[in-house]
Amino acid sequence: xxxxxxxxxxxxxxxxxxxxxxxxxxxxxxxxxxxxxxx
Amino acid sequence: xxxxxxxxxxxxxxxxxxxxxxxxxxxxxxxxxxxxxxxxxxxxxxxxxxxxxxxxxxxxxxxxxxxxxxxxxxxxxxxxxxxxxxxxxxxxxxxxxxxxxxxxxxxxxxxxxxxxxxxxxxxxxxxxxxxxxxxxxxxxxxxxxxxxxxxxxxxxxxxxxxxxxxxxxxxxxxxxxxxxxxxxxxxxxxxxxxxxxxxxxxxxxxxxxxxxxxxxxxxxxxxxxxxxxxxxxxxxxxxxxxxxxxxxxxxxxxxxxxxxxxxxxxxxxxxxxxxxxxxxxxxxxxxxxxxxxxxxxxxxxxxxxxxxxxxxxxxxxxxxxxxxxxxxxxxxxxxxxxxxxxxxxxxxxxxxxxxxxxxxxxxxxxxxxxxxxxxxxxxxxxxxxxxxxxxxxxxxxx
Numbered sequence: 001x002x003x004x005x006x007x008x009x010x011x012x013x014x015x016x017x018x019x020x021x022x023x024x025x026x027x028x029x030x031x032x033x034x035x036x037x038x039x
Numbered sequence: 040x041x042x043x044x045x046x047x048x049x050x051x052x053x054x055x056x057x058x059x060x061x062x063x064x065x066x067x068x069x070x071x072x073x074x075x076x077x078x079x080x081x082x083x084x085x086x087x088x089x090x091x092x093x094x095x096x097x098x099x100x101x102x103x104x105x106x107x108x109x110x111x112x113x114x115x116x117x118x119x120x121x122x123x124x125x126x127x128x129x130x131x132x133x134x135x136x137x138x139x140x141x142x143x144x145x146x147x148x149x150x151x152x153x154x155x156x157x158x159x160x161x162x163x164x165x166x167x168x169x170x171x172x173x174x175x176x177x178x179x180x181x182x183x184x185x186x187x188x189x190x191x192x193x194x195x196x197x198x199x200x201x202x203x204x205x206x207x208x209x210x211x212x213x214x215x216x217x218x219x220x221x222x223x224x225x226x227x228x229x230x231x232x233x234x235x236x237x238x239x240x241x242x243x244x245x246x247x248x249x250x251x252x253x254x255x256x257x258x259x260x261x262x263x264x265x266x267x268x269x270x271x272x273x274x275x276x277x278x279x280x281x282x283x284x285x286x287x288x289x290x291x292x293x294x295x296x297x298x299x300x301x302x303x304x305x306x307x308x309x310x311x312x313x314x315x316x317x318x319x320x321x322x323x324x325x326x327x328x329x330x331x332x333x334x335x336x337x338x339x340x341x342x343x344x345x346x347x348x349x350x351x352x353x354x355x356x357x358x359x360x361x362x363x364x365x366x367x368x369x370x371x372x373x374x375x376x377x378x379x380x381x382x383x384x385x386x387x388x389x390x391x392x393x394x395x396x397x398x399x400x401x402x403x404x405x406x407x408x409x410x411x412x413x414x415x416x417x418x419x420x421x422x423x424x425x426x427x428x429x430x431x432x433x434x435x436x437x
Binding site for chain 1: 140308309310313314317318319320321323324326328351356357360364367373375376377378379380381382383384385386387388407
């Protein structure tokens with residue numbers, strides 16, 4: 001969790017999105033899936 | 040109603056016996072050269088998006104919904120609207136809790152979603168500095184010379200002579216650069232495994248860091264520790280704290296348990312990855328920035344619509360989080376529309392060779408803004424490789 005990510009989490013990152021609209025993007029973590037080692 | 044498929048597939052509507060020889064408008068050629076056609080279900084009933092047009096009746100007045108924070112003293116009022124789109128032919132309709140910035144379905148070609156797609160353009164491999172490519176050779180001349188020596192074949196041939204001549208007359212082949220080069224030492228370095236793994240190069244945005252993690256102790260937590268853990272969980276729930284239990288990514292501020300320093304943790308900067316994907320990736324054109332809830336009511340019948348769950352951005356949790364984001368404090372001159380980058384992480388262990396035991400543990404990032412039909416397609420290259428987790432057994436020596 002770098003300080004930059006923490007700031008992005010709180011304030012968002014301004015990105016010119018591919019569909020042409022400039023947005024403030026807020027990263028939010030939703031899922032985490034992992035595999036158990038066998039045996 | 041703007042129906043993007045109407046023009047191309049209109050000829051098949053009502054036609055229940057298409058002749059197999061006829062060139063169908065939805066026929067596409069796969070990368071292997073096969074001709075594929077959409078299935079009969081798609082040809083017969085044109086797929087229709089749920090959000091083609093907004094409901095003609097005026098949206099219900101904005102309602103105030105109290106936020107669901109049970110343990111705080113303050114109460115946040117979140118203003119939401121309820122905007123419902125008209126039901127499509129199958130009875131599906133969308134419910135937005137705020138006015139969407141993006142016109143629903145105006146940019147998504149539904150035909151592309153349901154029919155087998157052409158292979159996506161693979162991004163070209165990133166350019167590397169020459170020093171990286173020819174490592175551990177000290178200069179280009181040495182590299183060319185050694186390359187020609189080792190890869191020319193074990194029998195002397197006339198082609199080999201021509202190839203050697205071609206190498207030596209190159210403009211960047213300077214004899215003096217080879218003075219003092221110990222080729223035996225060079226060969227030893229080439230054969231050893233101390234070279235940097237090619238998949239973790241710093242020029243690609245990989246960062247090597249050492250992090251501190253806490254390994255949970257073996258003893259069971261007592262009452263005080265359990266209360267603290269519950270308080271931590273509530274902090275995360277309210278969006279104030281940050282999850283620190285993801286494997287390998289430890290919080291550097293405070294942790295419980297036996298401290299352990301993991302050296303050489305290779306990962307990519309998440310913010311840079313988000314910026315890069317949303318701005319330049321072709322897939323970002325079909326990202327959903329305005330999450331909504333799906334409802335289904337039988338067309339023609341008078342049922343109460345029941346909720347339908349299809350994508351990550353159709354879930355109640357996402358819609359709620361989105362409303363909260365819209366209500367975060369705003370800077371005075373900031374009127375940019377806000378969206379959420381829904382990050383989904385996955386990690387797994389993979390064997391790198393077909394034999395032997397060497398394994399790596401990569402971590403991947405998917406974006407929930409992408410429809411699952413795209414992210415499950417290998418040709419769409421939806422997974423972003425962002426980390427390598429070192430395995431615990433390799434840390435035991437520390």
